[in-house]
Amino acid sequence: MxxxxxxxxxxxxxxxxxxxxxxxxxxxxxxxxxxxxxxxxxxxxxxxxxxxxxxxxxxxxxxxxxxxxxxxxxxxxxxxxxxxxxxxxxxxxxxxxxxxxxxxxxxxxxxxxxxxxxxxxxxxxxxxxxxxxxxxxxxxxxxxxxxxxxxxKPIGFELLPEEFTLGQLLTVYQAIFDHPIDDRNFRKRMLKSELLIPLPKKDKSTSKKGSFLYKFNQETYHRLSKEGYNFGF
Amino acid sequence: MxxxxxxxxxxxxxxxxxxxxxxxxxxxxxxxxxxxxxxxxxxxxxxxxxxxxxxxxxxxxxxxxxxxxxxxxxxxxxxxxxxxxxxxxxxxxxxxxxxxxxxxxxxxxxxxxxxxxxxxxxxxxxxxxxxxxxxxxxxxxxxxxxxxxxxxKPIGFELLPEEFTLGQLLTVYQAIFDHPIDDRNFRKRMLKSELLIPLPKKDKSTSKKGSFLYKFNQETYHRLSKEGYNFGF
DNA sequence: CCAAAAGTGTTCCGTGTACACCCATGG
DNA sequence: CCATGGGTGTACACGGAACACTTTTGG
The missing domain is CATH 3.90.79.10 (Nucleoside Triphosphate Pyrophosphohydrolase)
Structure with missing residues (x-):
């Protein structure tokens, strides 16, 4: 050398x-x-x-x-x-x-x-x-x-399958932080973030009403990964 | 091996x-x-x-x-x-x-x-x-x-001598972020944080009025280094 | 007496937070 | 018809952001 x-x-x-x-x-x-x-x-x-x-x-x-x-x-x-x-x-x-x-x-x-x-x-x-x-x-x-x-950074999505419900996403974040997160505020933040693309289908496996499926917006995801986004946890 | x-x-x-x-x-x-x-x-x-x-x-x-x-x-x-x-x-x-x-x-x-x-x-x-x-x-x-x-984290202090003025501290943070920071809000935040111990002396080298010297509170420093503290920059 | 830097308070707005009820449906 | 999970809206408090004037003193 x-x-x-x-x-x-x-x-x-x-x-x-x-x-x-x-x-x-x-x-x-x-x-x-x-x-x-x-x-x-x-x-x-x-x-x-x-x-x-x-x-x-x-x-x-x-x-x-x-x-x-x-x-x-x-x-x-x-x-x-x-x-x-x-x-x-x-x-x-x-x-x-x-x-x-x-x-x-x-x-x-x-x-x-x-x-x-x-x-x-x-x-x-x-x-x-x-x-x-x-x-x-x-x-x-x-x-x-x-x-x-x-x-x-919106990394919670990395732990989910392609299509997921808001409930699953919430579960992931609660698991990461090991403490409960307010359901309504969580939904508000997530929906406002434009990270989610709503799909015209429901997952009926866990409830009778069924819950909407989303996939995540790769574009917004990459933008927010760079810029940072305060999820307020 | x-x-x-x-x-x-x-x-x-x-x-x-x-x-x-x-x-x-x-x-x-x-x-x-x-x-x-x-x-x-x-x-x-x-x-x-x-x-x-x-x-x-x-x-x-x-x-x-x-x-x-x-x-x-x-x-x-x-x-x-x-x-x-x-x-x-x-x-x-x-x-x-x-x-x-x-x-x-x-x-x-x-x-x-x-x-x-x-x-x-x-x-x-x-x-x-x-x-x-x-x-x-x-x-x-x-x-x-x-x-x-x-x-x-309160790391700005690492860049200053033992005793310093609020003006110097502000300068350091402005240098780090490369953009101006509001003087009054900066002082408020810093004084509220309890990171500063006021000293009974003034540095008269840069102004006629003189500006108070501080040293930083090691104890609070270590606590806030762990806990994190939002300086709001 | 004046120039030059030090120091001080208030108002406004946005956002996070807490919180309780209706909805849809399968059985 | 009811139990179960899904989904929605509002009021309040707090903190960050913007902003202008007074103080001190050496020369």
Whole structure:
């Protein structure tokens, strides 16, 4: 490396990994996708999904690849969280881990991969402290990032299927923040935001009256993702 | 590495660097500390200050050390920004760079190091596009992070000396946001926030009347850093 | 006495918040 | 006809935004 000057003789390359903090909403609860480690150390413990970055791929590509390898899902909302690099964070060696968090829609898609790699499982976020290494710290940080982000960017939609009802959307936000949100104010804000495109159909699966389906407006979504929008939570 | 399974034969450790995005306010302007590269490639171009992470130090420690080596300053506000890892980001080799941004008080302290390492210089933030590699991207991201943060956390104080006037504080915020802020509303907000401890002295250097000096309340500062506080910018 | 910066209060408007009732329908 | 979830409107309080004049004092 031509950049290395003599004073940096103790500079050596470091193993670099990506760890994925994957959120989904099941029922009314925010869940985290983890797996049971099969290899020592910590075999049997809960761990985030992670792999090493290859030398010929960018870290974002690595994150996408890793998510795909582990879940079979592509084109997923994914965001870099933070880089974790304490010397002793991993007793197996000096590994710098880049955390990425993502939101996935828990619908039929997810069922497939959940069967496929049967060691993965969804856990409730109050079990975060059971994670190995500094994974609890990562997950905690990811949650506060998610909440922070959700207040100003319309990311709640990433957790829903293409077509959804306002009730489902409300449920998602309540799961993210883990506290109740006023139904009427929520509807007002959402409808005013122009993020929703009303569809001429109803979902009758949960009530006799049926509730209108919406899809979300990609255009407004991208505009508001940039500009920011105060949802007032 | 016992973690490496056969499928990861192309996993090799990567060089890991820290790049520092250092902000300071000079006069009424937000400035960035950079240096003129002496080594090829890009000798003569503007570059952020960066060094490699050693194998026996954590990345946060590395960031602190690097800032110290390059500026002589310690105990500086410093925050991890983002990890940059495109394969081709550095033509000199595969280097993953972790960006850290910091705020320094531009007073007598800084004069020292500015003399010491005479290749470093403060540039106006509208010269960011002149930076080499992906350093412009880093600096742009750091600015938006800084602004975002400044809206909710009382970080403006990090850019001021121990004792300062409300006028100076206002100047700092105007420099950060690059637009004028209403004087009277600003004072109201700041005084109400309990972040300021009034001192029984005046600074007469800038006016005949003299303006009161304040120091900032560390306790409230830490509380509000955690809780967040809407400064309304 | 005047120039130059420091300091102070009020009004208005918009928006978030709290809150309670009617609607539609399948069984 | 009634139980169940879906959908709607209003009144109030608070906080942010806009805005102009008085104070001090060194020269």
């Amino acid at each position: 031509k950049y290395l000057s003599p004073q940096y003789e103790d500079v050596k390359p470091l193993l670099t990994a990506v760890d994925c903090i994957i959120f989904g909403v099941q029922g009314t609860e925010l869940k985290l996708l983890v797996f049971k480690r099969e290899i020592d150390p910590f075999a049997g413990c809960l761990s985030l999904l992670g792999r090493f970055v290859k030398v010929d791929e960018g870290i974002n590509e690595a994150a996408g690849r890793i998510l795909f390898e582990l879940t079979g899902l592509e084109n997923i909302y994914m965001e870099q969280l933070h880089c974790f690099g304490r010397v002793d964070r991993d007793p197996g060696g000096r590994v710098v881990a880049i955390g990425y968090w993502s939101l996935i829609r828990v619908d039929q898609n997810h069922m497939e991969f959940n069967v496929r790699s049967h060691e993965t499982m969804w856990i409730s976020i109050d079990r975060i402290s059971e994670l190995v290494l500094d994974h609890s710290e990562m997950a905690e940080l990811a949650i506060s990032n998610l909440r922070e982000k959700a207040r100003f | 016992k973690y490496l399974s056969p499928q990861y034969e192309d996993v090799k450790p990567l060089l890991t660097a820290v790049d520092c995005i250092i902000f300071g306010v000079q006069g009424t302007e937000l400035k960035l500390l950079v240096f003129k590269r002496e080594i090829d490639p890009f000798a003569g171009c503007l570059s952020l200050l960066g060094r490699f992470v050693k194998v026996d130090e954590g990345i946060n420690e590395a960031a602190g050390r690097i800032l110290f080596e390059l500026t002589g300053l310690e105990n500086i506000y410093m925050e991890q920004l983002h990890c940059f890892g495109r394969v081709d980001r550095d033509p000199g080799g595969r280097v993953v760079a972790i960006g850290y941004w910091s705020l320094i008080r531009v007073d007598q302290n800084h004069m020292e190091f500015n003399v010491r390492s005479h290749e470093t210089m403060w540039i106006s933030i509208d010269r960011i596009s002149e930076l080499v590699l992906d350093h412009s991207e880093m600096a742009e991201l750091a600015i938006s992070n800084l602004r975002e943060k400044a809206r909710f």
